[in-house]
Amino acid sequence: MLCVNVELKERRYPIHIGENLLTETSVYPLTAGDKVMIVTNETIAPLYLHTVTATLEKIGCQVSSVQLKDGEKYKTLDSLNEIFTALLRENHGRDTILIALGGGVIGDVAGYAAASYQRGIRFIQIPTTLLSQVDSSVGGKTAVNHELGKNMIGAFYQPISVIIDTTTLNTLPKREINAGLAEVIKYGAILDLPFFEWLEQHIDNLVALNPADLQHCIARCCQIKADVVARDETEKGDRALLNLGHTFGHAIETYLGYGNWLHGEAVAVGSMMAAALSELLGNISKKDVGRLEKLLARANLPTISPDNMQPEDYLPHMMRDKKVLAGKLRLVLLKSLGQAYVATDTDKSLVLDAIRACTQFD
Template identity: 80%
Template sequence: MLCVNVELKERRYPIHIGANLLKDTTVYPLKKGDKVMIVSNPTVAEYYLPELTETLQAIGCQISKVLLPDGEKYKTLDSLNLIFTALLEENHGRDTTIIALGGGVIGDVAGYAAASYQRGIPFIQIPTTLLAQVDSSVGGKTAVNHALGKNMIGAFYQPVAVIIDSMTLNTLPKREINAGLAEVIKYGAIADADFFQWLEQHIDELVALNQSTLQTCISRCCQIKAEVVARDEKEKGERAHLNLGHTFGHAIETHLGYGNWLHGEAVAVGMMMAAVLSEKLGKLSKQEAARLEKLLARANLPTLSPDSMQAQDYLPHMLRDKKVLGGKLRLVLLETLGRAYVASDIDNQAVLEAIRTCSQPDQ
């Protein structure tokens, strides 16, 4: 088992990474008599809720559960309210711990519920998708979507522990694995050129779900994110680098309707748009942009805009992004592979040209 600690000013919490951790009572910060509310969805619950329930029973916990509808389109205030209703109906108080068992949607909604219920109760992340394991479960971002924008309603609220059982990836659809690899590649692109090169050497093993390679990869991604979050928990500066490709990607998700493209698929295209823009601004080299494109393709990820979107469709969504200040876009771009920066003085026409470069040939 591997362990990465997130070191914050006020406290620290562990990220446990390994095989079959769902069954390992030692990684849960719980004791006999503790109350827990498991939040999951029917798809994940079918595979893993019995196993988690058995482990919590062995610890001696009092267990409740609530299942949310499955999918990004249900990352809403209505789903949040389902959790609040379940907590209130069963008289849960501040001594209850919420356990998020599922992917990024479950983690985000359950985390926001924990942040809000009685002004804050503990929660544990048990991410079951690659994207959630390497990204959304770490760092305390919790949120729900609004019809006008993704993740616009939420809070920074840290878990007490993250438990990553890499074996859960064996039941994940291949498309979801690929989507998670977009966030993996992002880490190399923004923060670690050596890790990017390691990914070029091992991407086929990751696609094939080699357990040893997966655990090494997940650990490095969590380590990078933990270090960034420790320096900038509330995204005042450096943490924005973790959003490479996300401003473009969120525009795709919002425009197409949540869930039609997976988050990682949209981010992959967004990273290519950011790379092309970086190249046009004289930062990233043409060769480095080509390396990024090739690695994304090897991970079976898209690198071109959806054929139903025109370049002008992006800007209205992008101008609602949380990084917009004073009505001006702020984009995460690349100086080189392994080093990102935030640009706030880019002409909208340059942005549109980068989008067009990454559009389908007939557009």
């Protein structure tokens, strides 16, 4: 088992990474008598709810649960209210610990519920998708979507622990594995060239779920993110770099309807658009853009815009992005592979040119 610590100014919390951790009582920061509410969904519940419940009951916890519908389109205020209703019906108070058992949607919604219920209760992340294990479960971003924009309603709220059981990936559809690899590749592209080069050597093993490579990969991604969050918990500086491709990608998700493209798929195309724009600005070479494209393609990820979306369809959604300040579009771009920066008020005609460079024309 590997452990990465997120070091914040006022406290720290651990990220445990290993096989068969769902049944390992020692990784749960709980004691006999604790009241726990597990938030999961209808897909994950038949696979892992009984296992986690049995482990918590072995510790001596009082356990209840609520199951949400599965999918990005259910990352809504209605789902948030379902959690509140379950908590209130079971008479849960401020001493309750919420557990998010599922992928990024469950983690985000349950985390926001924890941040809001009775002005804040403790929660634990147990991510079961690769994307949530390497990204969304770490760092305390919690939110729900609005029909006009992704993650527009939320809070920064840190868990007390993250428990990553890599064996849960064995039940994950291949498409979800691939989507998670988009966020993995992002880390190398923005902050760690040696890791990017490692991925070029090991991406096939990750696609095949090689256990040793998976644990190394997840631990490295978590360490990168933990270091960034420690410096900038509420995204006023360096943390924005983690959003490579996200402004473009969120436009795809919003335009197509949440869930039609997976988040990682949209981020993959968004990363290509950011790389194309970086090339247009003279920062990186066509060869570097090609390396990123090849790595994404080897992870079975899309690298061109959805065929039913025109370049002009992006900007209205991008201008509603959370990263827009004072009406100016802010984008994460590459100075080089392994080094990113935030560009403010980039010429919109160049942005459109970069989108066109990643569009399949008839």
